[in-house]
Amino acid sequence: MPRRPSKSKKTIPRPSTTKKGRKKKPPVAQPTLLIIGDQMLVTEYGDVCGAHDIDCVEFITRREDDLAEHPRVVPALPKKLPASTRMVLELSNLDIEVKRNNLEFLDRILPASIPILSTSVTVSATEQSSWLATRNRLVGFAALPGFGKSHRVEVAPTVFSSSETLEQVSLFFRSLGKETEFVQDCVGMVIPRIVCQIVNEALLLCQEEVAHPHDVDLAGSIALGSTRGPIAFGARMSLKHVAAVLHALQRDLGDPRYHVAPILSQLAVSGEWWKRMSADDSSSHR
Amino acid sequence: MPKQLGIVGSGTLGSALAQRAAISGIDVVLYDINDTLLRRALEQIRSDLQRRVREGSLIQESLGEIFSRIHPRTHLTDLRVCECIVEATIEDLTTKKDLFKHLSQDAKAGTILATTTPSLCVTAIARAATRPERVLGMHFPQTVPPLRLLEIVQTPYTSKDSIEKARGIGDLLSISSVVTQDIPGFIFNRMFQTWCGESLLIAGHSIASVAQIDRLVQDHLGSPSGPFQSMDAIGIDQILIQARVLSEAHPAETRYRAHFMLKRLVDSGKTGLAAQEGFYQYAKKTK
Numbered sequence: 001m002p003r004r005p006s007k008s009k010k011t012i013p014r015p016s017t018t019k020k021g022r023k024k025k026p027p028v029a030q031p032t033l034l035i036i037g038d039q040m041l042v043t044e045y046g047d048v049c050g051a052h053d054i055d056c057v058e059f060i061t062r063r064e065d066d067l068a069e070h071p072r073v074v075p076a077l078p079k080k081l082p083a084s085t086r087m088v089l090e091l092s093n094l095d096i097e098v099k100r101n102n103l104e105f106l107d108r109i110l111p112a113s114i115p116i117l118s119t120s121v122t123v124s125a126t127e128q129s130s131w132l133a134t135r136n137r138l139v140g141f142a143a144l145p146g147f148g149k150s151h152r153v154e155v156a157p158t159v160f161s162s163s164e165t166l167e168q169v170s171l172f173f174r175s176l177g178k179e180t181e182f183v184q185d186c187v188g189m190v191i192p193r194i195v196c197q198i199v200n201e202a203l204l205l206c207q208e209e210v211a212h213p214h215d216v217d218l219a220g221s222i223a224l225g226s227t228r229g230p231i232a233f234g235a236r237m238s239l240k241h242v243a244a245v246l247h248a249l250q251r252d253l254g255d256p257r258y259h260v261a262p263i264l265s266q267l268a269v270s271g272e273w274w275k276r277m278s279a280d281d282s283s284s285h286r
Numbered sequence: 287m288p289k290q291l292g293i294v295g296s297g298t299l300g301s302a303l304a305q306r307a308a309i310s311g312i313d314v315v316l317y318d319i320n321d322t323l324l325r326r327a328l329e330q331i332r333s334d335l336q337r338r339v340r341e342g343s344l345i346q347e348s349l350g351e352i353f354s355r356i357h358p359r360t361h362l363t364d365l366r367v368c369e370c371i372v373e374a375t376i377e378d379l380t381t382k383k384d385l386f387k388h389l390s391q392d393a394k395a396g397t398i399l400a401t402t403t404p405s406l407c408v409t410a411i412a413r414a415a416t417r418p419e420r421v422l423g424m425h426f427p428q429t430v431p432p433l434r435l436l437e438i439v440q441t442p443y444t445s446k447d448s449i450e451k452a453r454g455i456g457d458l459l460s461i462s463s464v465v466t467q468d469i470p471g472f473i474f475n476r477m478f479q480t481w482c483g484e485s486l487l488i489a490g491h492s493i494a495s496v497a498q499i500d501r502l503v504q505d506h507l508g509s510p511s512g513p514f515q516s517m518d519a520i521g522i523d524q525i526l527i528q529a530r531v532l533s534e535a536h537p538a539e540t541r542y543r544a545h546f547m548l549k550r551l552v553d554s555g556k557t558g559l560a561a562q563e564g565f566y567q568y569a570k571k572t573k
Contacts, residue, residue: 147506150505150506151505152501152502152505152506154494154502181494181498181501181502183493183494183498184491184492184493184494186491186493189493190488190493190494190498190499190502191502191503191506193484193488194481194484194485194488194499194503194513195506195507197480197484197541198477198480198481198484201476201477201480201541202477205473205476205477208467208469209467210466210467210469210472210473210476211464211465211466211467211473212465215464215465215466215473216464216473216477218435218462218464219435219437219464219466219472219473219474219477220473220477222427222429222434222435222462222474223427223473223474223475223477223478223481224477224478224481224507224509225430225507225509225510225511225516226507226508226509227507227508227509228508230477233507255540256539256540256541257539257540257541
C-alpha cells in the first residue's frame, strides 16, 4: 500500500571518509529513505522526514484500524524498490509476523550496504537481525506514535551492528534534529516501557473505578510533572501500540507486572468506550 | 467557603498548609499540643514568607496581614469555630481515630473533618467519628514544588456536600483537586510509584543509565525533571515509605514491589538532595 512519495529532495547524510579517515562532504546524489510498516508510524515519520527535506517513499503494511480478530491482509510488498534507496525505516510494532516478512523482503532485495533502522519496542533488534542474511545492517530504535516530534531518540545496536552503520544512524537522526541515546537492546527499551506501564496503571485505576478518568489524568500529569496525563499519552500513542508493547514485555520478561489491564485490551480493539470517555470529560462527574 | 480553617498539627505539612491558607486570605486556627511546637512552626512560616518576599512573589507590606491570619492554639476546643478542620499529625491509626472521635463531637454541624494521611485507611478513621459523612481524606502528595495537588479521598460514608466543600478549599488554596476512592496510594502514588518503579528496573538492568533515563523522560514527557531527579528532590526515604505502603497492600503484585536500590540508598544515607547524595551527587551549598 504505497503512500504518497514526499516531494523533498534533501539527501540522507552518510558518513564518508577518505582512505586516511578524514571526513569529506556527503555525496550530492538524491538518495531515498524507504519507510515501511504500521500506518500511524509511517505517516508520522514520513511527515517528519518531509519537514526536514528528506526524500522518502512510504509503504503501509498494517493499518491501525484493522481489528485484531480479522484475518490479516498483508498488502503486497513492492516488487522493486527505488534504486536510489540508501536507508530503510521499518516501523512495524503491531504484528511481528508482518515485521519479519518486511525485514526478510528488504534483506533479500536491497544491497548489503544499506542499513535498516527498525523499531525494536516489541521485538529486540538482535532477534530481528537473526532473521536476516546481512545481520550487521540492522539497528533497533524506539518508535511509537507521537515519538517523531521528540528531540532524543533511543537507539539499540545489536551485537552485529557495525560501527559504520551506527554512525550512519546517528547522522540520519541528527539530520532530523534528534540526539541519539544508545541504550541496551531490550524489548520495550526505555520510554516505551515506562510510558506504556503508566498508561496501563492509569487505565487500571479507571477500571477499578478509583476515580474519574479526568481525575486520573490530572493526578497522573502532576505525578509525572508532564505536559499531559497518562490517558492522554495513551490516546496519542494509540492503545494498540501500548498493548503491543506490554504484551511483548510480558512475553519477553515473563513478569506479571506487564499484564495488560483488561480495559486497555478492550479499548485497543474497539476504541468506542474510549471516545465516549473522552467526550464525557469532567462535566458529568462534578 | 470556610472563613476559618482549622489545622491540627504544626509540623511540615501543617505549617505549609497554614501558610498557603493565610496567603489565600483564610484565617487559620493552628493547633498543636504545646507552645514550643507552635512557636517553631510560626518561625518557620515567618522565615518562608520572608524568603518569598526576597524572591519577589510577595510584597513586604503584606507580611503582617498574612501572619495575623494564623492563630496558634493549644486547646482543641478552639477549633470549634472552623468550617473545615484538617488533621496533619503522626501516622498512627489509633491516635487519629481518637482525635476524630473527639473533633466530631465538638465541631459545628456543617464542619468537614479531613485527614491528610497518605497511607492509613480513611474509612477506618471516618468510622470513629460521630458524623462519618463529614469525614474525608485531604491528601497532599509530596510534589516539587509542594502543594500542587489535593486528593480528596471519599469513604463510603462521605457526603457529596463534604466533597464539594473540600473542592472549594482546594480552589481557595489554588491547588488542583481530584476525587479518589479510599485505596492504598490513592491515584498519585500509584502513578508515581509506577513511574519510578519502572525506571528503577530499567536502570537496575543497565538498559540505560540514570542520567539517560532522566534525559529521555524529560524530552518525551515534557517533565521538568526525570524520575531519578524527582526521587532525589522528594527524598528517597519518603519514596521507600510510599513504595512499602503499596507493596504491603498488594503483596501479590510484583509491579508495586519496592526496588532494592531504594533500600540500599536509604541504608547508606544517600537519601537525595537533602543529604547531598542520592541517585546523583550534589555540591554542598556555600553560605
